[in-house]
Amino acid sequence: MKVGIVGGGQLARMLALAGVPLGHEFLVLTPDRDAPAAPVAELLLGDYDDPELLRTLAARVDVVTYEFENLPVDALARLAASVPLRPGVEALRISQDRAEEKACFTALGIPVAPYRPVASLEELREAAQQIPLPALLKTRRLGYDGKGQVPIASPDRLDEAWERIGKVPCLLESKIAFERELSIVAARDLQGEIRIYPLVENHHERGILRRSIAPAPALSSELLSQAEDYVFRLLQRLDYVGVLALECFVHEGRLLANEMAPRVHNSGHWTLEGADTSQFENHLRAITGAPLGSCSARGESRMLNLIGALPPLPELLAIEGAHVHLYGKEAKPGRKLGHVTLVGEPGASWPSRCQELESRVEIFLP
Amino acid sequence: MKVGIVGGGQLARMLALAGVPLGHEFLVLTPDRDAPAAPVAELLLGDYDDPELLRTLAARVDVVTYEFENLPVDALARLAASVPLRPGVEALRISQDRAEEKACFTALGIPVAPYRPVASLEELREAAQQIPLPALLKTRRLGYDGKGQVPIASPDRLDEAWERIGKVPCLLESKIAFERELSIVAARDLQGEIRIYPLVENHHERGILRRSIAPAPALSSELLSQAEDYVFRLLQRLDYVGVLALECFVHEGRLLANEMAPRVHNSGHWTLEGADTSQFENHLRAITGAPLGSCSARGESRMLNLIGALPPLPELLAIEGAHVHLYGKEAKPGRKLGHVTLVGEPGASWPSRCQELESRVEIFLP
Numbered sequence: 001m002k003v004g005i006v007g008g009g010q011l012a013r014m015l016a017l018a019g020v021p022l023g024h025e026f027l028v029l030t031p032d033r034d035a036p037a038a039p040v041a042e043l044l045l046g047d048y049d050d051p052e053l054l055r056t057l058a059a060r061v062d063v064v065t066y067e068f069e070n071l072p073v074d075a076l077a078r079l080a081a082s083v084p085l086r087p088g089v090e091a092l093r094i095s096q097d098r099a100e101e102k103a104c105f106t107a108l109g110i111p112v113a114p115y116r117p118v119a120s121l122e123e124l125r126e127a128a129q130q131i132p133l134p135a136l137l138k139t140r141r142l143g144y145d146g147k148g149q150v151p152i153a154s155p156d157r158l159d160e161a162w163e164r165i166g167k168v169p170c171l172l173e174s175k176i177a178f179e180r181e182l183s184i185v186a187a188r189d190l191q192g193e194i195r196i197y198p199l200v201e202n203h204h205e206r207g208i209l210r211r212s213i214a215p216a217p218a219l220s221s222e223l224l225s226q227a228e229d230y231v232f233r234l235l236q237r238l239d240y241v242g243v244l245a246l247e248c249f250v251h252e253g254r255l256l257a258n259e260m261a262p263r264v265h266n267s268g269h270w271t272l273e274g275a276d277t278s279q280f281e282n283h284l285r286a287i288t289g290a291p292l293g294s295c296s297a298r299g300e301s302r303m304l305n306l307i308g309a310l311p312p313l314p315e316l317l318a319i320e321g322a323h324v325h326l327y328g329k330e331a332k333p334g335r336k337l338g339h340v341t342l343v344g345e346p347g348a349s350w351p352s353r354c355q356e357l358e359s360r361v362e363i364f365l366p
Numbered sequence: 367m368k369v370g371i372v373g374g375g376q377l378a379r380m381l382a383l384a385g386v387p388l389g390h391e392f393l394v395l396t397p398d399r400d401a402p403a404a405p406v407a408e409l410l411l412g413d414y415d416d417p418e419l420l421r422t423l424a425a426r427v428d429v430v431t432y433e434f435e436n437l438p439v440d441a442l443a444r445l446a447a448s449v450p451l452r453p454g455v456e457a458l459r460i461s462q463d464r465a466e467e468k469a470c471f472t473a474l475g476i477p478v479a480p481y482r483p484v485a486s487l488e489e490l491r492e493a494a495q496q497i498p499l500p501a502l503l504k505t506r507r508l509g510y511d512g513k514g515q516v517p518i519a520s521p522d523r524l525d526e527a528w529e530r531i532g533k534v535p536c537l538l539e540s541k542i543a544f545e546r547e548l549s550i551v552a553a554r555d556l557q558g559e560i561r562i563y564p565l566v567e568n569h570h571e572r573g574i575l576r577r578s579i580a581p582a583p584a585l586s587s588e589l590l591s592q593a594e595d596y597v598f599r600l601l602q603r604l605d606y607v608g609v610l611a612l613e614c615f616v617h618e619g620r621l622l623a624n625e626m627a628p629r630v631h632n633s634g635h636w637t638l639e640g641a642d643t644s645q646f647e648n649h650l651r652a653i654t655g656a657p658l659g660s661c662s663a664r665g666e667s668r669m670l671n672l673i674g675a676l677p678p679l680p681e682l683l684a685i686e687g688a689h690v691h692l693y694g695k696e697a698k699p700g701r702k703l704g705h706v707t708l709v710g711e712p713g714a715s716w717p718s719r720c721q722e723l724e725s726r727v728e729i730f731l732p
Contacts (some may be wrong), residue, residue, distance in 0.1 A: 017383060020405050022679065023692035023704075039386050040406050276687060290680040294687060298664065313388060314656040321642060321660060326389035338389075 001288045002027060004061035004083070006048060006076070008035030010327035010336065011067035011264050014272070016040040018280035024288065027061050029053060036327045049075040058083040063287050065242060067263055069095045070142055086241040086287040091262035094238070098140045098171050098259065105257045108233045113249070113256050115173040121162045127172040128158055137161045140169045149207065151175065176256065178249035182216055184227045185268040187243045187282040188235040190289045195282065196228050197275060197295040200267045202247070205307075206365050208334060212303040214270045226255045234260060243268070243283040266305070266336070273323045274301030274343045299345045302354045306338040308364025316340060319357055333366040367654045368393060370427035370449070372414060372442070374401030376693035376702065377433035377630050380638070382406040384646035390654065393427050395419060402693045415441040424449040429653050431608060433629055435461045436508055452607040452653040457628035460604070464506045464537050464625065471623045474599045479615070479622050481539040487528045493538040494524055500541045503527045505534050515573065517541065542622065544615035548582055550593045551634040553609045553648040554601040556655045561648065563641060563661040565593050566633045568613070571673075572731050574700060578669040580636045592621045600626060609634070609649040632671070632702070639689045640667030640709045665711045668720045672704040674730025682706060685723055699732040 001024050005012045008030030016026040017040055026041035033045060046053040049072040057064060063084045066076070069092055077089045094100045099117040106112060116127035117140070124137070133155060139148035150161045152172075181204065186196040198215035231246045238244075245265030247258045268279035277285075277293025285292050309331050310316075316324050319340070326338035342357055344350045367390050371378045374396030382392040383406055392407035399411060412419040415438040423430060429450045432442070435458055443455045460466045465483040472478060482493035483506070490503070499521060505514035518527045518538075547570065552562040564581035597612045604610075611631030613624045634645035643651075643659025651658050675697050676682075682690050685706070692704035708723055710716045 013386075017386060020379075020383060020694075021691040022683075023694060025405060039391060285683055288679075290683045293683065313654075317388075317651060317656045317659065325387040328386075328389060 001025075001063065002061040003284065003288065004029065004057045004064035005037070005041070005067055006057075006064065006071060007067035008032055008037040008041070008043065009067055010036045010329070010338075012037035013040060013327060014269075014280045014325070015065075015067065015264065015284060018278055019284045022281070022284060022288075024284060027057060029057050034328075036329055039328065048072055051075070051078070054079045055082075065263075065283070065287050066092065069262055071096075084287075087238070087244070087262045088241070091238045091240055091244070095260055095262045096141055098138055099169075101259055102171070104234075104237070105230075108230075108237055110230045110233065110257045111254065113174045113176045113251070113258075115171045117169070118172050119169045121159065121167075124158055124162055124170070124172060128152070128155055131172050131174050134175045136173045136175050137165050138171050138173055139165060140171060147207070176249050176251050178251045178256075179253075180216075180250040181247065181258075182223075182227065182250060182255070183212075183245055183247045183265065183267040184231045185243060185245045185265055185271070185279055186228075186231045186235060187279070187286050187292050187295070188240045189286045189292050190241055191291075192236075193292060194232060194235055195292045195295045196231060197268065197271060197279070198297050199224060199227050200270070202267050205363065206334075208307060208336070208365070209266045209305055210307070210363065211305070212267045212270055212301075214274055214301045214303070215297050220253075223250065223253075223255060230255065230257060238262075242286045243279050266339075267303075269325070269339050270301035270303040270341050270343075271295075272325070273341050274298055274303075299343055300350065301341055301343050302357065303339055303341045304357060304361050305336050305363070306340065306361060307336055308333045308366075309362070310337050311360060311362075315360065319360055321353065322357065331364075333364045367391075367429065368427040369650065369654065370395065370423045370430035371403070371407070371433055372423075372430065372437060373433035374398055374403040374407070374409065375433055376402045376695070376704075378403035379406060379693060380635075380646045380691070381431075381433065381630065381650060384644055385650045388647070388650060388654075390650060393423060395423050400694075402695055405694065414438055417441070417444070420445045421448075431629075431649070431653050432458065435628055437462075450653075453604070453610070453628045454607070457604045457606055457610070461626055461628045462507055464504055465535075467625060468537070470600075470603070471596075474596075474603055476596045476599065476623045477621065479540045479542045479617070479624075481537045483535070484538050485535045487525065487533075490524055490528055490536070490538060494518070494521055497538050497540050502539045502541050503531050504537050504539055505531060506536060507534075513573070542615050542617050544617045544622070545619075546582075546616040547613065547624075548589075548593065548616060548621070549578075549611055549613045549631065549633040550597045551609060551611045551631055551637070551645055552594075552597045552601060553645070553652050553658050553661070554606045555652045555658050556607055557657075558602075559658060560598060560601055561658045561661045562594050562597060563634065563637060563645070564663050565590060566636070568633050571729065572700075574673060574702070574731070575632045575671055576673070576729065577671070578633045578636055578667075580640055580667045580669070581663050586619075589616065589619075589621060596621065596623060604628075608652045609645050632705075633669075635691070635705050636667035636669040636707050636709075637661075638691070639707050640664055640669075665709055666716065667707055667709050668723065669705055669707045670723060670727050671702050671729070672706065672727060673702055674699045674732075675728070676703050677726060677728075681726065685726055687719065688723065697730075699730045 013036040201216035379402040567582035
């Protein structure tokens with residue numbers, strides 16, 4: 001099949017790398033001639049809301065997907081009128097707006113941290129009466145990798161926070177002293193079959209994913225079934241087709257949903273080597289109408305993002321068992337340039353192998 | 367690094383798919399605009415001995431490799447004068463000629479089936495006095511997938527066989543009633559380090575590889591160490607850099623070398639999912655000066671070639687645990703169009719999973 005992808009970053013690159021062996025061809029809409037997907041896909045160069053380009057994309061492919069969620073919903077809705085868009089516009093619309101997202105979670109009985117939408121300084125002041133400080137002021141839109149967030153420690157900082165966030169529609173969200181961050185990645189196919197990967201433990205640094213451990217260690221069966229239940233409800237509610245990630249906090253022993261991503265997700269990169277079927281292949285299976293593959297883990301995986309700078313490749317490859325994935329991007333502090341995954345059986349040598357990996361990879365944040 | 371590949375078939379395609387995640391770029395010399403490598407590499411369209419194209423290739427890449435061995439040695443020798451060619455010309459030269467190959471094996475103390483080079487009908491008649499019939503008349507050059515071979519059952523068929531083979535330089539080789547066909551794939555890096563994959567059992571139909579089972583079951587430790595010893599000697603003798611495959615027969619409990627391939631090999635495709643590091647990645651690691659990765663197997667693998675025709679993709683993907691690799695080639699009887707690999711732990715369900723795979727894949731031979 002000919003698959004269109006809106007966005008040409010590393011997720012598009014890894015989708016194409018997973019899809020070429022299945023015989024699929026890829027046409028990628030991106031404004032960037034040097035996009036990470038360029039070596040493995042044909043590019044359609046231009047803006048995401050260019051009507052002419054979107055018509056071309058629709059005419060030339062069998063199905064369209066997207067690799068990030070900050071896309072013009074109206075333009076994609078028009079696209080979806082002439083070619084199957086999977087996942088659909090609804091998932092995109094909801095995930096673009098933190099208020100919509102939280103409302104969706106709440107309507108499905110999925111718990112979230114206390115929050116209030118605010119659209120003015122007055123509303124922020126009111127909200128701060130109800131949401132205990134310290135809290136986070138988050139833009140409703142365009143937040144990723146820790147962007148679009150301002151912490152508020154005390155009531156005298158409300159004005160300053162409102163200035164810093166840019167006076168745009170926001171949420172004031174209770175700052176949860178969470179015990180752990182988890183994510184769950186799952187796929188739903190055209191027939192409605194759902195398969196769920198094991199829960200993953202994630203560690204962030206300044207809002208950027210640094211490390212994933214899969215399956216997340218020492219999980220109660222209660223947490224596990226909560227997470228599976230929540231992601232199941234979401235996939236059903238959205239009549240979803242493809243891979244979706246749900247990020248959660250563990251707070252006082254229970255899950256609170258933080259946000260969802262209607263796409264393959266960084267916390268699922270370990271599946272490339274650590275699971276029977278990678279998230280990239282399962283996303284493609286789903287959107288092309290094929291049955292899903294097994295989401296079982298092979299042993300334990302440790303995924304480390306390469307952020308801001310890259311060690312020399314031979315050094316990375318000298319780490320026994322390291323699976324290296326570079327994205328072909330120019331180095332820049334805070335930018336995700338690649339990732340490395342170790343897969344092993346938990347046992348005597350596993351912690352030291354993980355330790356070796358960690359010691360070889362420095363990160364550079366802005 | 368920028369890697370040049372001479373040849374654009376499925377091996378080039380899978381090399382590029384393995385190399386893009388390592389940040390390498392690929393420039394592929396092929397006469398075929400629709401070559402399997404086309405979706406994942408830049409093509410340099412033209413003939414393998416076009417001096418102008420070879421100069422362009424040398425100027426634009428850091429290292430050159432090849433994905434099949436029936437290439438003009440002189441042209442590649444000139445290429446090797448201006449850019450590193452890995453593996454080198456010597457391996458290419460020897461593997462192109464069955465007589466050179468057998469002589470090389472013999473010089474290294476690697477046993478082969480009895481054979482005699484023949485260049486005329488008279489020589490064939492003489493050879494038939496020394497090589498017990500039934501025997502195989504094989505062209506010295508350009509043999510692959512069972513091509514370039516004529517069986518000779520009895521002395522009265524010598525004239526006919528000489529006609530059928532085209533009166534070209536040949537070997538007359540004793541037709542061994544072998545018990546099994548095995549192959550061993552190994553890699554040697556720029557520093558001379560060698561890593562060896564587990565031995566593989568292969569089943570051919572009409573000279574075309576149908577099935578590989580890895581690791582080969584029920585091997586004596588003697589056979590195993592013989593095979594490792596032979597491939598080790600070959601790699602050392604050729605000062606080899608990259609992946610090499612050695613195909614062997616088991617005859618009366620001992621190994622006889624049949625032929626070698628100075629490249630990644632069909633009987634190593636199972637390593638994509640079944641080994642810690644795939645043969646494609648290890649070939650690239652070697653030729654780009656990086657250290658080799660582990661060749662350990664993960665459980666047991668069963669690789670089946672898709673020959674002549676393809677079942678519908680959703681049917682293939684419905685086989686639990688099937689890893690599907692299509693090559694983007696037009697269907698034609700006898701043509702390798704893709705392969706499917708199952709990886710599992712030997713146990714109760716493994717034989718039935720293999721059986722299911724086998725029952726879903728028909729092959730079409732000419």
